[in-house]
Amino acid sequence: NAGVMQNPRHLVRRRGQEARLRCSPVKGHSHVYWYRQLPEEGLKFMVYLQKENIIDESGMPKERFSAEFPKEGPSILRIQQVVRGDSAAYFCASSPGTGGSGANVLTFGAGSRLTVL
């Protein structure tokens, strides 16, 4: 079990460019969460997806940010026209689901660190 795989680990973009961050969940996990961590801060929830569906995007900025989790392939967090304030670590987490009485522990990836010049 390879765990949650994120790539790229480090990404440098100039202002106005696009950033695409990819996340492959733990095998068998159908729930994906994206979080953003600014320097010296905690993690902020961005979006929660299941296969082909966005379930909760209450933490996503209204503009420039989008996320998807297609039927095949990894989940993608896309940031258009990046600005310096987008510089952060973006963590993806996956879980097997929210049903039942289980703990539904989120397994986190190693993160993608975006730097906007």
Place this chain on the structure above:
Amino acid sequence: ELKVEQNPLFLSMQEGKNYTIYCNYSTTSDRLYWYRQDPGKSLESLFVLLSNGAVKQEGRLMASLDTKARLSTLHITAAVHDLSATYFCAVGSGATNKLIFGTGTLLAVQP
């Protein structure tokens, strides 16, 4: 809106000493998680607490949950340098179980 507060934000300890990190949250939840993060690394799950009065221990760390007080504690016994890291508590929110994280406690254990 669910808010999660941790204190202290920074904790410098000597090896061998005991200390407690506190995590308060603002609305009812039945799921409380503790994670550890080393610099530049991902988050490692430490404990999951699912019921009032739950207590879990792993090595020198012990976590407890009081759902009535909306308080969880992470107790460190006889700290060692390897425990130096940032510790986050997180509270499960709603049916989607998105986690709301505290601000984190940076623990530095000095020899």
